[in-house]
Amino acid sequence: MTASASEHVTPLLDAYRKHPDRAAFDELVTPDGVRQQAAALAEAVEALGPAGLLVARAEVSRQVAADGISAADSAARRLPWLVDPLPVPLPGAEWSALEVALDQRARLLDLVLVDLYSERRLLRRGIIPPGVVLSHPDFARVATGCFGGRGRQLRLTATDLGRGPDGSWLAISDRTQAPAGAAYAMATRRIVAKALAGLHRDSDLARLRNYFLTVTGSLLAAAPSDTETPRVVIHSPGADSPYSFDQGFLATLLGFPLAEADDLVLSGGRVWLRAGDELEPIDVILRRVDDALADPLEYRSDSEVGLPGLVEATRRGTVTVANPVGSAILDNPALAPHLAAVCREVLGEELHLAAPQTWWAGDPTQAQHLLTHLQRLVIKPVARGREPVRYGWLLSSAERDQLAARIGSEPWAWCGQEPLELSTAPVVTSAGLEPRRFVLRTFGVATDDGYQFLPGGLGRVAGSTAEFTVSSGAGALAKDVWIPATAPRSASVIARPRLSVARPSVVTPRVAGTLMTIGRLAERAESTARLIKVADDLTEDFGSHAGSAGAEAVHALLRAVTGITGAVPRPEETNLAYLARVTGDANEPGGVHHSVRRLIAEAREVRDILSVDSWSVFNRLERTLSTDPLRGAGLQQQLADVLESLLAFSGIMAQSMVRDSSWGFLEAGGRLERAAHTVKLLRFALLSQAEDRLRPSAELAAEAVLRAGESIITHRRRAASGTGPATVTESVRQLLIHDHANPRSVANQVVSLSEALRLIGDDRLADQAAAVAAEVDAFAATGIDDGAEQLAVLSQALAGLAERIAVRHFSRQTTRRGVEATGLEAR
Amino acid sequence: MSPARRYRIHHVTRYSYDQQMEACYNRAVLRPRATAHQQVVSATVTLSPEPELVSEHLDYFGNHSLYLETRTAATELEVVAEHVVVVDRPRPVAADLNSWTVAQAVAWAREQADPLELVDFGLPSPLVEITGEVRRFAGTAFGPETALGDALTGLLATIGAELRYAQGSTSVKTTLSQLLELRQGVCQDFAHLAAGCLRSAGLPTRYVSGYLETIPAPGAVKLRGADATHAWVSVLTPQGWVDLDPTNDQFVGSAHIVTAWGRDFSDVSPLRGVVLTEAAESALHVAVDVESEVTD
Numbered sequence A: 001m002t003a004s005a006s007e008h009v010t011p012l013l014d015a016y017r018k019h020p021d022r023a024a025f026d027e028l029v030t031p032d033g034v035r036q037q038a039a040a041l042a043e044a045v046e047a048l049g050p051a052g053l054l055v056a057r058a059e060v061s062r063q064v065a066a067d068g069i070s071a072a073d074s075a076a077r078r079l080p081w082l083v084d085p086l087p088v089p090l091p092g093a094e095w096s097a098l099e100v101a102l103d104q105r106a107r108l109l110d111l112v113l114v115d116l117y118s119e120r121r122l123l124r125r126g127i128i129p130p131g132v133v134l135s136h137p138d139f140a141r142v143a144t145g146c147f148g149g150r151g152r153q154l155r156l157t158a159t160d161l162g163r164g165p166d167g168s169w170l171a172i173s174d175r176t177q178a179p180a181g182a183a184y185a186m187a188t189r190r191i192v193a194k195a196l197a198g199l200h201r202d203s204d205l206a207r208l209r210n211y212f213l214t215v216t217g218s219l220l221a222a223a224p225s226d227t228e229t230p231r232v233v234i235h236s237p238g239a240d241s242p243y244s245f246d247q248g249f250l251a252t253l254l255g256f257p258l259a260e261a262d263d264l265v266l267s268g269g270r271v272w273l274r275a276g277d278e279l280e281p282i283d284v285i286l287r288r289v290d291d292a293l294a295d296p297l298e299y300r301s302d303s304e305v306g307l308p309g310l311v312e313a314t315r316r317g318t319v320t321v322a323n324p325v326g327s328a329i330l331d332n333p334a335l336a337p338h339l340a341a342v343c344r345e346v347l348g349e350e351l352h353l354a355a356p357q358t359w360w361a362g363d364p365t366q367a368q369h370l371l372t373h374l375q376r377l378v379i380k381p382v383a384r385g386r387e388p389v390r391y392g393w394l395l396s397s398a399e400r401d402q403l404a405a406r407i408g409s410e411p412w413a414w415c416g417q418e419p420l421e422l423s424t425a426p427v428v429t430s431a432g433l434e435p436r437r438f439v440l441r442t443f444g445v446a447t448d449d450g451y452q453f454l455p456g457g458l459g460r461v462a463g464s465t466a467e468f469t470v471s472s473g474a475g476a477l478a479k480d481v482w483i484p485a486t487a488p489r490s491a492s493v494i495a496r497p498r499l500s501v502a503r504p505s506v507v508t509p510r511v512a513g514t515l516m517t518i519g520r521l522a523e524r525a526e527s528t529a530r531l532i533k534v535a536d537d538l539t540e541d542f543g544s545h546a547g548s549a550g551a552e553a554v555h556a557l558l559r560a561v562t563g564i565t566g567a568v569p570r571p572e573e574t575n576l577a578y579l580a581r582v583t584g585d586a587n588e589p590g591g592v593h594h595s596v597r598r599l600i601a602e603a604r605e606v607r608d609i610l611s612v613d614s615w616s617v618f619n620r621l622e623r624t625l626s627t628d629p630l631r632g633a634g635l636q637q638q639l640a641d642v643l644e645s646l647l648a649f650s651g652i653m654a655q656s657m658v659r660d661s662s663w664g665f666l667e668a669g670g671r672l673e674r675a676a677h678t679v680k681l682l683r684f685a686l687l688s689q690a691e692d693r694l695r696p697s698a699e700l701a702a703e704a705v706l707r708a709g710e711s712i713i714t715h716r717r718r719a720a721s722g723t724g725p726a727t728v729t730e731s732v733r734q735l736l737i738h739d740h741a742n743p744r745s746v747a748n749q750v751v752s753l754s755e756a757l758r759l760i761g762d763d764r765l766a767d768q769a770a771a772v773a774a775e776v777d778a779f780a781a782t783g784i785d786d787g788a789e790q791l792a793v794l795s796q797a798l799a800g801l802a803e804r805i806a807v808r809h810f811s812r813q814t815t816r817r818g819v820e821a822t823g824l825e826a827r
Numbered sequence B: 001m002s003p004a005r006r007y008r009i010h011h012v013t014r015y016s017y018d019q020q021m022e023a024c025y026n027r028a029v030l031r032p033r034a035t036a037h038q039q040v041v042s043a044t045v046t047l048s049p050e051p052e053l054v055s056e057h058l059d060y061f062g063n064h065s066l067y068l069e070t071r072t073a074a075t076e077l078e079v080v081a082e083h084v085v086v087v088d089r090p091r092p093v094a095a096d097l098n099s100w101t102v103a104q105a106v107a108w109a110r111e112q113a114d115p116l117e118l119v120d121f122g123l124p125s126p127l128v129e130i131t132g133e134v135r136r137f138a139g140t141a142f143g144p145e146t147a148l149g150d151a152l153t154g155l156l157a158t159i160g161a162e163l164r165y166a167q168g169s170t171s172v173k174t175t176l177s178q179l180l181e182l183r184q185g186v187c188q189d190f191a192h193l194a195a196g197c198l199r200s201a202g203l204p205t206r207y208v209s210g211y212l213e214t215i216p217a218p219g220a221v222k223l224r225g226a227d228a229t230h231a232w233v234s235v236l237t238p239q240g241w242v243d244l245d246p247t248n249d250q251f252v253g254s255a256h257i258v259t260a261w262g263r264d265f266s267d268v269s270p271l272r273g274v275v276l277t278e279a280a281e282s283a284l285h286v287a288v289d290v291e292s293e294v295t296d
Helices: A011-017 A036-066 A091-115 A132-133 A180-197 A197-202 A209-221 A242-256 A309-316 A335-344 A364-372 A397-409 A509-542 A550-565 A575-584 A592-605 A616-624 A635-654 A661-692 A696-708 A710-721 A728-738 A746-760 A764-783 A784-809 B094-099 B102-112 B114-119 B133-142 B146-164 B178-184 B187-201
Strands: A033-035 A071-072 A079-080 A156-163 A167-173 A232-235 A264-267 A270-275 A276-283 A284-287 A320-322 A358-360 A378-381 A414-417 A424-429 A430-449 A450-453 A458-461 A475-484 A816-821 B004-028 B038-048 B053-058 B064-070 B076-087 B205-210 B229-237 B240-245 B256-262 B270-279 B282-294
Touching: A011 A036, A033 A036, A036 A079, A036 A180, A036 A197, A036 A424, A036 A430, A036 A616, A071 A242, A079 A575, A091 A167, A091 A430, A132 A335, A132 B114, A180 A209, A180 A242, A180 A430, A180 A475, A197 A358, A209 A242, A209 A284, A209 A430, A209 A450, A264 A309, A264 A661, A270 A309, A270 A550, A284 A592, A284 B004, A309 B053, A320 A592, A335 A358, A335 A414, A364 A397, A364 A414, A424 A458, A430 A475, A450 A592, A458 B240, A509 A575, A509 A592, A509 A635, A509 A661, A509 A696, A509 A784, A509 B256, A550 A575, A550 A661, A550 A696, A575 A592, A575 A616, A575 A635, A575 B064, A592 A616, A592 A635, A592 B270, A616 A635, A661 A696, A661 A728, A661 A746, A661 A784, A696 A710, A710 A728, A728 A746, A728 A764, A728 B076, A746 A764, A746 A784, A764 A784, A816 B282, B004 B205, B038 B064, B053 B114, B076 B256, B094 B146, B102 B146, B133 B146, B133 B178, B133 B187, B146 B240, B178 B187, B187 B205, B187 B229, B205 B240, B205 B282, B229 B256
Parallel strands: A232 A284, A284 A320
Antiparallel strands: A071 A079, A156 A167, A156 A430, A264 A270, A270 A276, A358 A414, A378 A414, A424 A430, A430 A450, A430 A458, A458 A475, A816 B270, B004 B064, B004 B076, B004 B270, B004 B282, B038 B076, B053 B064, B205 B229, B205 B256, B229 B240
16 A cells, blocks of 8 residues: 655655654555555655745645634634645545445434434433433433424534544544534635645545535425425524634535524524515524524523524424534434444444444443543543543543542543544644644535535644644644545435525625625725825825925815824824824724724624635735834835725625625615715815815815825816816815716715615615705705805715614614523512 | 312413513423323413414423413513312322332332433432532431431421521522522422432432412411422332422422423423513512312
């Protein structure tokens, strides 16, 4: 199985092979060569050399940042997803065998799940000791009797595999309640394929896309009724949850929207999606909210991410939840020792995939073994997430005694597992290749006749050579896992998606509000950047000539910056320092960086709707704004870069979004913001000049305002051809307020706003916007002297429209409160 | 032998808010279950305002569990349960249970009990932790060699002597450690402690929710917990399930009407819900009337 590497000079691999931390089984090298399936990779590694590998590593990090891929170890901390550029190739035959073993395991776990929540024959007959299940905190008694749906109940599975010293795979644990990571695997593949483009092109790999198509088909097929067009949502705990990237990207891969608690409603024992004033029935929920938080009526009443009545809707069969509430019981190491017997019993087969030998302390004999060998076992609580896993050999004797006492007092809650000496895989570091412990998470989805698996899955390696295990959140790196195209089972078993009739997309109040905010913030960042750029330019030209017309114009522009952003210049602060601060200080509300940060945060909420290209623009924006303009290329250049990125963002949005109500809300936000900004610009920069519009400073200020409003060229062209006023002071109101043809004018914004509202389907507000547009036209006929009053009225009208849009379309659900009544408490 | 009794139960629960509630989802375990000693003649649960959906199933423990969904805006939600139940439960005699020691009863349960019930009612549950304090408390009342009837009588007496009945000091989330610290509580706390002690000894024990008849006989002490929902325990013995009321230091006869049982209060909470409201103030009113007549 090893290819001879003797004819080549292989310094990197030779050094790696001799590394003291390399495990008995390594995924790349053998004691005297490289693994056959990794021959091309080994060649590529030597060809790249240490420098080339580091370039690939840098390229990978750059791409992770550009795609906005984040991993979070808590709601508060958002970390970049770490990827090693070197893939882990597996032989085709090995993967084919794993698929068979994983398919058996999934079919088995599915039958166990159904039995545990219906007849519990396996417990009654003692094939699984009742205590293994009934004492487990994740056994959901409230969910018993809910499973009578079509097809398999365990629709999605994930299993963490590790390879022992002899090269055989063992199941370390199963993730069954809300399996996460398949979309991370796809993201990782895309990045590695770019970083090692040549090798990737020359390797005929099994593609990942097919798996996601099967998931889509499988979920559609899971709909409880024979509806022609089942509606599927991904129930997400929100953008702050640790796996929000995975959820958002999964949504785009599957083509189903993300829905949070506020988007969903239980009515008449059914789940509905709030769609404006309407409710859309939901047939299938891909659940990414943990069991304990899924239904505040049945579980924790303080859950804000769950849906009261969800379990009842499942019981009534009006909705299929994948995976059903209660699935967490399968993620239970105490089941491991019994699966072989269960497999013989329910499938009549020998179990293919073994697990590290496990002892459950709930059984007195096994407890005895566990306590005797505490020092060399991995001690796992049966329920995930409540207690850390402990490694006997790392505990002090006092800690061991303490643990033994705990196990003695609650034996059913503990397991001991034989430690698994995991295989290693190489990771690119500045000190060359380093061996790290490797685990593989596989992903499966139920089809008509078994399970289909993501070819390979998501590989993870430990954060350092010192780590014995691979845990997420401890700096672990992702590994792309390569499977030959011929290895995965034929696609004939794919559940075909039902042909579904296209239907209009549904925008829930939460999403509508977020989209409008995104529209507003993108426009706010852009128009503020534009204004600061002109103000900075004017400062450069005239700032030093105190008392001159130029200085007065500078003053007018700075007044507009202050008025619009609310950022007040500090004493002793130079104009340049002030403008740089309003641009780059992310803590300055109303400033450019602040708006961009908020924009990115809002975008995370609707990751499933935005084009993936948005993220590289956001990444560029964040980088541009984090540099100090006073040291680097200067504020003008920084603002030019910011504007370029923001224009790219609006271009992406304009070119990627269908003109439906989603677009309508985004567009309404942009138009409202630009109109409001322009009105403010005129009010703050020009009004004080109204009494003396013929002074040279007024001329300069008006010209600057036209430049900030991107309309100076139009002015000049029209003045030159005699089709517009000759002076900027005459032009400025005409162009920036009244001219319908100017895409920067207030009139143009309000008309577009009216059209956007019509797209949303709100004719009443569209008519109101049209009425505002008519008022703007009427202002054109009036004299210049009451300009201030006109602008104030216009400003109010715009604010009024924004408020009415919010009231009519963004209403959140009422606060939920859990209540519990006993007769005793009341007395 | 206590004679069979026929009860008419009227149980009203009312939530009031200072602002409208938009919707309300409730789970009610209010309909009494039929048992070997209890016949349910009629049992109705009605809601006001009119619910959008009422749906009933038998839960994991075989109790009647109702899902009630109200989507009419209102400031008040009233749940009225009206039941007619005939109870004919001979009061267990402690001496009859003295044929076994506690250890023998435990051994019997390990051999003979339903293996699932043995675990469900034998292990700790969310509100019945079995801590060292609970074991010590049980140890003051009985040991493995104590005769079973004496052990049960002793446990009732110990709880009665050590705990004061006091409303308002505990809640539906009070743990046994907190209770043993406070040394006072209401019937569900007494029941949780009794269950903890019996389970710590290895005897499977259920938590039972229900009602208790008021005994207005002249000169008699009015039983605590009367005219309210009540809770007690049921322990598995070689003679079957034996019900004990630790709040009133007695074995249970025909004065107790069973609604439901589970591992602890959290399995059989009579009425829990999620209410959608911006209200800051809420009030809960519960009224229970139990009328009885002797039948033949």
